[in-house]
Amino acid sequence: MQHSNCSTTSCELLLCALRFLRDFPPAKSVTSTVCENLPQVPSEQQTLSVGPPLLQKEEYHTHLAVLYLEEVLQQRAAAGGQGSEPSETQTKLRRLLQKSDLYRVHFLIERIQGAGLPMESAILHGKLGEHGKALHILVHELGDFSAAEDYCLWSSEGQDAPCRRHLFHMLLAMYLHAGPAAHELTVAAVDLLNRHATEFDATQVLQLLPGSWSVQLLCPFLTGAMRDSIHARRTTQVAVGLARSENLIYTYNKMKLKGSAIWLSDQKLCQLCQNPFGEPVFVRYPNGGLVHTHCATNRHTTPSSPSPGTRT
Numbered sequence: 624m625q626h627s628n629c630s631t632t633s634c635e636l637l638l639c640a641l642r643f644l645r646d647f648p649p650a651k652s653v654t655s656t657v658c659e660n661l662p663q664v665p666s667e668q669q670t671l672s673v674g675p676p677l678l679q680k681e682e683y684h685t686h687l688a689v690l691y692l693e694e695v696l697q698q699r700a701a702a703g704g705q706g707s708e709p710s711e712t713q714t715k716l717r718r719l720l721q722k723s724d725l726y727r728v729h730f731l732i733e734r735i736q737g738a739g740l741p742m743e744s745a746i747l748h749g750k751l752g753e754h755g756k757a758l759h760i761l762v763h764e765l766g767d768f769s770a771a772e773d774y775c776l777w778s779s780e781g782q783d784a785p786c787r788r789h790l791f792h793m794l795l796a797m798y799l800h801a802g803p804a805a806h807e808l809t810v811a812a813v814d815l816l817n818r819h820a821t822e823f824d825a826t827q828v829l830q831l832l833p834g835s836w837s838v839q840l841l842c843p844f845l846t847g848a849m850r851d852s853i854h855a856r857r858t859t860q861v862a863v864g865l866a867r868s869e870n871l872i873y874t875y876n877k878m879k880l881k882g883s884a885i886w887l888s889d890q891k892l893c894q895l896c897q898n899p900f901g902e903p904v905f906v907r908y909p910n911g912g913l914v915h916t917h918c919a920t921n922r923h924t925t926p927s928s929p930s931p932g933t934r935t
């Protein structure tokens with residue numbers, strides 16, 4: 624990859640191609656004509672979507688991120704540090720960094736260093752699993768609490784509930800760790816709890832909170848946690864009830880099968896090996912078929928052997 628040698632002209636050309644491909648994606652013949660003459664960089668939409676495997680390549684994702692990054696840096700240089708709102712390209716860069724898992728994170732972290740892009744830096748650290756570092760940037764460098772909350776949500780997308788819970792607890796601990804002097808962070812902690820009550824383990828939270836906090840302050844959190852806990856209890860009760868009734872059905876079937884006597888004589892042969900029974904120990908299948916215990920065990924370890932029915 625030659626990102627660092629990418630000249631301005633070729634970058635502009637690629638961005639034009641990028642926009643063209645994005646704006647006119649269905650015209651296959653046009654796309655192929657463009658691709659013959661230009662380096663093959665897919666549009667962001669094409670790259671991020673579950674598209675052809677051809678586009679799910681590390682080099683495209685890294686290249687696209689570098690192109691966005693270069694344009695963002697150019698825009699910032701032109702604006703002379705004015706305007707804190709992210710430009711359209713910067714928003715696209717952030718979205719790409721968040722959604723894609725294919726680009727080279729370490730390479731982009733190096734490129735971004737010293738560029739004054741803390742939000743992008745936080746996203747990249749998050750991609751490396753350095754959540755503490757990422758949240759620290761968002762909370763202490765940027766002071767953007769809603770971005771920190773968003774971070775917990777998007778970076779745990781597709782993961783299990785404990786992973787998301789871990790991130791929210793990490794953020795809460797960061798707010799509370801600052802102590803009561805950091806009033807802004809205390810307010811952020813209360814808001815976080817009240818807004819995302821279901822993401823927290825209420826028992827753990829109550830142990831962390833300062834004793835001076837009023838119950839009224841945390842009313843939405845406590846109500847949410849209570850509702851969640853009651854819901855979980857009721858769902859579990861339903862599941863237990865269903866499991867019990869299923870168990871009852873199986874017990875009934877078992878008793879029915881055990882109820883009738885089975886006669887074993889010298890004339891009876893094992894349905895699998897066709898040999899007589901030497902001992903009064905056997906396996907009976909629901910269809911009445913009798914087999915040696917060792918034959919039944921062998922049949923279960925060798926699936927290709929003949930089947931006399933389902934084992935009881």
Ligand SMILES: [Zn+2]
Binds near residue numbers: 893895897914915918
């Ligand atoms: Zn047998």
